[in-house]
Amino acid sequence: MSLLEIFRTAFESLTTNKLRTLLTMLGIVIGVAAVVILLAMGEGVQLYIDKQFAGFGSNLITITPNLKVPDARLTIDDSRAIADKVNVPNARRVVPSVGGELKISANGNSISRNINGVTAENFAMRNIGFIQGSSFSQTDVENHNRVAVLGYKVAQDLFPNQIALGQNILIDSLPARVVGVTERKGSQGPSTSTDDMIFVPITVAQEKLLSNRPGGVKSVSSITVEADSAATSNQAVNDIAKTLRVRHNLLAGQTDDFQVQDQASLLSSLSSIVNILQIFLALIGAIALLVGGIGIMNIMIVNVTERTREIGVRKAIGADPATIRLQFLIEAIVVTCLAGVLGIVLSWLCVVITNSVQTTFTPVIQPDAVALAFGVSVFIGIVFGLYPAIRASNMEPVEALRYE
Amino acid sequence: MGDNSLTVLHGVDLMIRAGEYVAIIGPSGSGKSTLMNVIGCLDKPTTGQYRLNQQDVSQLSEKELARQRNKNIGFVFQRFNLLGKISAQRNVELPAQYAGIPLSQRRALSQRAMEEVGLGDRLDHRPLELSGGQQQRVAIARALVNRPNILLADEPTGALDSKTGKEIMDLFESLQVQNPSMTIILVTHDHDVAARAKRVVSIRDGLIASDITN
Ligand SMILES: Nc1ncnc2c1ncn2[C@@H]1O[C@H](COP(=O)(O)OP(=O)(O)OP(=O)(O)O)[C@@H](O)[C@H]1O
Ligand SMILES: [Mg+2]
Numbered sequence: 001m002s003l004l005e006i007f008r009t010a011f012e013s014l015t016t017n018k019l020r021t022l023l024t025m026l027g028i029v030i031g032v033a034a035v036v037i038l039l040a041m042g043e044g045v046q047l048y049i050d051k052q053f054a055g056f057g058s059n060l061i062t063i064t065p066n067l068k069v070p071d072a073r074l075t076i077d078d079s080r081a082i083a084d085k086v087n088v089p090n091a092r093r094v095v096p097s098v099g100g101e102l103k104i105s106a107n108g109n110s111i112s113r114n115i116n117g118v119t120a121e122n123f124a125m126r127n128i129g130f131i132q133g134s135s136f137s138q139t140d141v142e143n144h145n146r147v148a149v150l151g152y153k154v155a156q157d158l159f160p161n162q163i164a165l166g167q168n169i170l171i172d173s174l175p176a177r178v179v180g181v182t183e184r185k186g187s188q189g190p191s192t193s194t195d196d197m198i199f200v201p202i203t204v205a206q207e208k209l210l211s212n213r214p215g216g217v218k219s220v221s222s223i224t225v226e227a228d229s230a231a232t233s234n235q236a237v238n239d240i241a242k243t244l245r246v247r248h249n250l251l252a253g254q255t256d257d258f259q260v261q262d263q264a265s266l267l268s269s270l271s272s273i274v275n276i277l278q279i280f281l282a283l284i285g286a287i288a289l290l291v292g293g294i295g296i297m298n299i300m301i302v303n304v305t306e307r308t309r310e311i312g313v314r315k316a317i318g319a320d321p322a323t324i325r326l327q328f329l330i331e332a333i334v335v336t337c338l339a340g341v342l343g344i345v346l347s348w349l350c351v352v353i354t355n356s357v358q359t360t361f362t363p364v365i366q367p368d369a370v371a372l373a374f375g376v377s378v379f380i381g382i383v384f385g386l387y388p389a390i391r392a393s394n395m396e397p398v399e400a401l402r403y404e
Numbered sequence: 405m406g407d408n409s410l411t412v413l414h415g416v417d418l419m420i421r422a423g424e425y426v427a428i429i430g431p432s433g434s435g436k437s438t439l440m441n442v443i444g445c446l447d448k449p450t451t452g453q454y455r456l457n458q459q460d461v462s463q464l465s466e467k468e469l470a471r472q473r474n475k476n477i478g479f480v481f482q483r484f485n486l487l488g489k490i491s492a493q494r495n496v497e498l499p500a501q502y503a504g505i506p507l508s509q510r511r512a513l514s515q516r517a518m519e520e521v522g523l524g525d526r527l528d529h530r531p532l533e534l535s536g537g538q539q540q541r542v543a544i545a546r547a548l549v550n551r552p553n554i555l556l557a558d559e560p561t562g563a564l565d566s567k568t569g570k571e572i573m574d575l576f577e578s579l580q581v582q583n584p585s586m587t588i589i590l591v592t593h594d595h596d597v598a599a600r601a602k603r604v605v606s607i608r609d610g611l612i613a614s615d616i617t618n
Contacts, residue, residue, distance in 0.1 A: 001502055009501070016489040313485045316446055317546065318474020318502040320467045397446040397473075401485060 001323050010330040023299045024385075025339035028377040031292020032343025033350070035285040035373035036365060040351050042278040044363035049274050059233045060125070061225040061262045063240060065215075072257035073215035076206075079223045081243050088225070088239040090232040095122045096220040098205045098213070104198060106158045106169035113154055114197045115171060117205020123149070123182075125226050128194055132165040133180035140179075141201040144208075149180040149199040174208050176200065230264045237262050289373060293380045296336075300384035304391075305404055311392035312400030321393035325386070332385025336378040343377070344370055412438045413449070413610045422553065425580060426589045427601035435610040436591045437482060437558055443589060444479045444556045445472050474502050478547030480557040482591075484539045486531040486546075493518060493527040496545045503550055510549075517545035521575060537568040544572065548579070555579070557590040561597055573600055 001009075014021045063082075065072040079096035082088050098117035103110060122128075123135040132155075136147045148169060155164040155178075167178050185194050200209065206217055213219055225240060227233040237260050244258050311324055347370075351363045392400045412435045420426055420443075428436050441447035442454055445461055454461045456472065464472065473479070486495050493514050500510035518524055521541040531539050540560060547555060555576070561569030577600070580586050590601070598604050606614045 001504060005501060005504075012490065012494075309485075310487060313487060314498070314502075315470065316444075316473060316479060316481075316485065317499045318470050318550075320470035322467070323502070396448070398441045401446075401481075 001319075003326075006323060006327050007330060009327050010334060013327070013331055014335060020299060020303055021335055024296055024335050024381060025342065027292045027295030027299065028336055028339035028381055029343040029346060030295070031289045031377045032340050032370075032373040033346040034288030034292070036344060036347035036369050037350050037363070038281045038285040038288070039369035040347065040363035040365045042281040043366055044361050045277055046274055047364065048361050049270055059227040059230045059262075059264060061227060061233060061237055061240065061260060063223040063225065063244070064221070064259050064261075066255070066257050066259050069255060069257040073219045074221075074223055074258060075215075075218045076202075076220055077218070078244060078247060079220060081247055082223060082225060082240055087243040088236055090228045090236040090239065091225050092228050093121045093125045093226040095119050095125055095224045096202060097122070097222055097224065098202055098210055098219075099221045100205075100210045100213070102172050102209060104154070104158065104169055104171050106167060107162070109158050111154070111157055113151075114192055115205060115209060116197050116199045117202035117210065118199055119202055122199065122224075125224065126194070128185075129183040130180045131183045132163065133178070136179050136199075136201055141203055144203045145201060146174060146176040146204060146208075147179045147201065148176040149182060150178055151182050151193070151195045151197045151199075152184040153193075153195040154198055155181040171198070171200065172209060174204075176204075227262075233262045233264050285369070285373075289376055292377060296377070296380050297384050300381075300387065304388040307388040308392045308395075308400050308403040311389065312395070312397050312403065315393070315397040315400060324393045325389050328386055328389030329382070332382045333378075336381030336385070339381070340374040340378050344374065413442075415452075416607075416610070416612055418605065418612065418615075420587060420589065422587055423580075423585050424587050424589075424603060425577075425601045426587075426603045426605060427598040428589065428591045428605045428607060429593070429595070429598050430607035430613070432593075434607045436607055439607065440479075440556055440558050440589070440591055443554075444477050445469050446479070470502075474499055475550055476553050478550070478552035478555045480540070480543050480547050480555070480560050482558040482562060484531070484543045486539060486542060488531050491528045491530055492523065492534065492542045492545075495531065495542055496549050499546060499550045513549055514545070517549045518542070520548065520579075521545045522571075537564045537572075540564060540572065544575070551583075553585065554587045554589070557588070559591050559593065561592065561594060566596075569594070569597065573597060 063074065065074050074096075076096055079094055082091060083094040085091075095118055100115055101112055102115045103112050105111075116122075119141050120135055120138045123130075130149075131152070133149075135149060136145065139145075140147050148171065150158070150164055158164065158169065159167060164178050164181050169176055169178060182194055202220070206220075211217055225236060227236040240260050241256065241258075245256065248257055250256065314324060315321075348365060351365055354361075354363055392403075395403075416439065418439075428439065430436050438447065442449055445456070445464075448454075448462055456476075461469070461472075486492075487498075493511075496517050497510050497514040500513050505513065515524070515527065518527055521544050523538060523541055523545065526534060526538065526542075531542065534542065540563060544557075544560065547557075557576070560572055560576075564572065576588055576590070580588055588601075590597075592598050603615070603617045605612060606616075
C-alpha cells in the first residue's frame, strides 16, 4: 500500500471517528493552552512589577502619618530635623510634600488635577526631567513665589499645540506662572503618574492653596527621604524613627504616630512574592498538562479494544503489520500536532484579547513554555495512539479478532 | 491468550485440492473454527504442518502471510467482522486497497462484488444499518473482491433464516460455476447445507470422524 493510501486510510479513520478524534484533541488543546497562558501571565506580572519600580529610585524612604493614631501629623519642622545630618547621617535629600486635588484653568480649559507642594530637590531626587523650562528654585520656595511645574499630560491638556512655558494659569483662584514641563514618564501603575501632576513650591501649597488641611498650615502630607545608597537605607529608617519619636515626645511602649517605609525592602518582598506566584503558576500549568495527558491516555486506552479488533479485521483481509503501524503513527501525528497547534493558537488569542482590553498588565507568551507543552502533549498523544497498533500488529489475527 | 494451553486439534490429516467444494461439520467446540483459521493463515498450528500451494505456511513471513490472506484467500467469519464506522462499499473495498489497486478501479470492483451479493443498492449504508443477512453478504462481497482461489466461510448461514441461507449457498455455487478452480470450504451445523457439498468432513473432539465424498 502506498503512503498516499495510508494517509487516506488515516484520514478516513480520523473523520469517521469524530468523537474520538475530538476528545483526543481536547486533552491536548487544553494542556497546551493552559501551560502557555499561565506562564505568559506569570511573565506579565513580573514585567508589571518591574515597570512599577523602574520609575523610582530604590533607596527612597517614605514617611507618612500613622492613620491609626488620632491627630497624628507630620510638620515641616519634622522634615528639617530629618534633614539634619546629626539626626540622620545617611539622608542625602529630604523632600516634604503637601498634596490635594484642585481645579486648574488656563487658556479657556479647566481641569481638576493633583497639586503637589514640594521643595526644589524633589525633581532631582525622583529623576524627573524637563522638556520645557526647569524646576523652580529653592529661592522660589523660600519666597513663596507663585510658580508651577506642569506634568507632561497636564501641559498638553491645558495648552494643546502650544508652548506652556511662561504661560499664566489659575490654580483654584491663585494665578501662577509655568516655569517647567516634565518629560513623559508613562503609566506608573496604581499611583498617579507625574504626567498628571502639577508641582508648586510647598510654601505656596501650604499657605495659599491647601491651607484648610486638617493638620494645620505647618503640616505636610508626607516626607520622602533619599538615603545615600540602598545599603544604608535600613540604617536611615531606624534613625528617622528615633528622631521622630523624640520630636513627637513618644514614651517607650507608645506606638509610632508615623509610618516609615523603604522601597528597597518593599521591592525585595514584592519580588519574592512574584517568584512564588510564578512557581505557583508553573505548578498549575504542570497539573493542567498532566490532566490533559491523562485525558489523552484515557481516550486512547478506551479505544484499544475497539481498535485491536479493527486491526484484527485489517490483518485478516491482508494488511501487513508495517502498514498498520504506519497508519496509526500518521493518525497519531496528525491529530496531536493539529491539536497542539490549536492549543497554541488558542493561548495566543487569549493573550491578544487580554492585551487589547487593558494595558496595565501585559502577558507575554514564552517560547519555552510553547515548546514544552507542545512537546509533552504530542509525545503522549503519539505514544498512546501507537500503543494499540504496536500491540495488535504483533498478535495473530485470530487473537486480535477475539480481543475484548 | 492466558496460560491454559489446550490442544484443540489432534493429528488432523486433511488434503483439499483446488476446485473442491468441502463442508466441515461437527458439534460446537469440536475445533471447526480453529481448523478454518489455520487453513486461512490467521492462526498457526503449534505442531505439524500446513502446506498451502505446496508451501509450508510456518516458513512464511508476516508480510507474505498478509499477502496470502489478501490475494489467495477470502474469509467469511462466523461473526461478520465488518468495520462499523465506514460504509458497506468501503468495507468491501479494503482488501483491494491493501492489494494496491488504484481508487477508481477498486470502486468498480467493490461495486461489482456488492451487486453479486445482491446489495447493489446498499453501497453507502453502514454495517449497523443493515440486517444480519445483509451484513453477512457484505462480508461475502469483501471476501470475493480480490477474486481469491480459496473461499473460506465459517457458518455463513448460521445467523440467517433458511431462505436467505439458501440464497447464500446458491451464490457460492454460482461462483464456483463461473470459476471452477476456486476452492470452497465451509463450516456448518446444518445438514441440509452440508448435503449440497461434494465432500463432507466431519470433526469430533479435534479429530476427523469421517470424510465422505459424494
Ligand atoms: N482463544 C481460545 N483460548 C482457549 N481455548 C480456545 C480458544 N478458542 C477456542 N478454544 C477452544 O478450542 C475448542 C474449539 O473451538 P472452536 O472455536 O474451533 O470450535 P467450533 O467447532 O468452531 O465451535 P462452534 O461450532 O461453536 O463455533 C473449544 O473447546 C474452545 O474452548
Ligand atoms: Mg466456530
